Amino acid sequence: MGPDRSKLKELLKKAERVAVLTGAGISAESGVPTFRGADGLWRNYKVTELATPDAFAQHPELVWEFYNWRRQLVNGLTYNPAHKALVDLEAKVPHFTLITQNVDGLHLKAGSRNVLEIHGNLWKVRCTRCHKITTDMSPDMGTLPKCQECGGLLRPHVVWFGESLDYPLLHQAMEASRTCQVMLVIGTSAVVQPAASLALETKGAGGKVAEINVEETPNSRMMDFVLLGKAGEIVPELVNSL
Numbered sequence: 228m229g230p231d232r233s234k235l236k237e238l239l240k241k242a243e244r245v246a247v248l249t250g251a252g253i254s255a256e257s258g259v260p261t262f263r264g265a266d267g268l269w270r271n272y273k274v275t276e277l278a279t280p281d282a283f284a285q286h287p288e289l290v291w292e293f294y295n296w297r298r299q300l301v302n303g304l305t306y307n308p309a310h311k312a313l314v315d316l317e318a319k320v321p322h323f324t325l326i327t328q329n330v331d332g333l334h335l336k337a338g339s340r341n342v343l344e345i346h347g348n349l350w351k352v353r354c355t356r357c358h359k360i361t362t363d364m365s366p367d368m369g370t371l372p373k374c375q376e377c378g379g380l381l382r383p384h385v386v387w388f389g390e391s392l393d394y395p396l397l398h399q400a401m402e403a404s405r406t407c408q409v410m411l412v413i414g415t416s417a418v419v420q421p422a423a424s425l426a427l428e429t430k431g432a433g434g435k436v437a438e439i440n441v442e443e444t445p446n447s448r449m450m451d452f453v454l455l456g457k458a459g460e461i462v463p464e465l466v467n468s469l
């Protein structure tokens with residue numbers, strides 16, 4: 228444990244308000260592939276070629292195949308010690324907000340309560356015609372699933388590139404980022420906006436920011452603490468000592 232880590236622990240111990248931002252890296256040790264990892268994502272497509280309204284408009288069956296693959300994959304997986312440690316951290320901090328970019332639902336499965344899923348959830352679908360949102364846990368939705376109410380084409384209830392985030396959720400995420408004394412940024416490459424800017428909100432308001440990642444990111448330079456290593460090891464170590 229370096230001097231850096233003990234200083235961060237002290238800050239966390241005293242903090243009344245803590246925000247955490249997570250990305251795909253926190254689920255990597257559960258077996259969920261990251262988006263920008265070395266192996267590519269799915270059949271050599273880039274995420275920017277599949278997670279867009281354009282891709283869905285032109286090839287809805289391809290996009291659904293991709294999401295069915297994700298559903299089947301995540302269905303057999305569960306949370307890891309990093310997710311679990313954040314549940315423990317929530318119990319220790321008076322005001323705790325967990326902002327996640329992940330759609331895998333693993334934070335909720337682990338038992339975190341105040342979770343903002345700002346990019347949506349893999350297990351929810353939305354009708355493109357009547358806009359009704361429903362939860363559907365089937366691992367395979369078929370190629371072109373239809374709405375039970377109106378027969379319209381269903382889409383995953385996730386946020387694609389070029390789409391706006393749900394405004395009330397983003398507002399809560401910004402508020403939590405601005406008012407926290409400490410923000411932990413765990414397992415995100417910090418390239419996708421507006422999530423990547425939330426740590427800036429914290430810094431701008433005088434809070435401290437700490438990054439936990441296996442490698443440095445474009446945000447590392449602005450961090451007060453950079454903890455290099457696996458989330459599944461660092462997060463429990465940090466939280467258990469509080």
Ligand code: BJW
Pocket residue numbers: 249250251252253255256261262263264274278328329330346385386387388389390391392413414415416417418419420421439440441442444456457458459
């Ligand atoms: C570990 C680890 C271990 C691994 N332990 N760590 C300004 C400039 C240019 C463009 C834009 C801009 N503002 C907005 C845009 C457009 C766009 C954007 O940001 N593009 C960038 C690529 C440049 N943003 C949007 O379109 C957003 N909407 C928006 O801004 O609306 C207003 C607007 C619209 C149009 C124009 C301008 C404004 C919406 C973004 C939606 C992102 N959606 C996705 C898909 C969600 C559904 C799904 O999952 O299928 O969200 S894309 C994908 O990336 C997914 C993720 O949540 C997101 C972030 O990825 P994440 O989590 O960081 O994963 P990775 O794989 O990138 O990184 C993993 C990290 O973990 C790595 O760092 C590893 O090192 C680390 N790691 N193992 C610790 N064990």
Ligand code: ZN
Pocket residue numbers: 354355356357358359374375376377378379
């Ligand atoms: Zn409908």
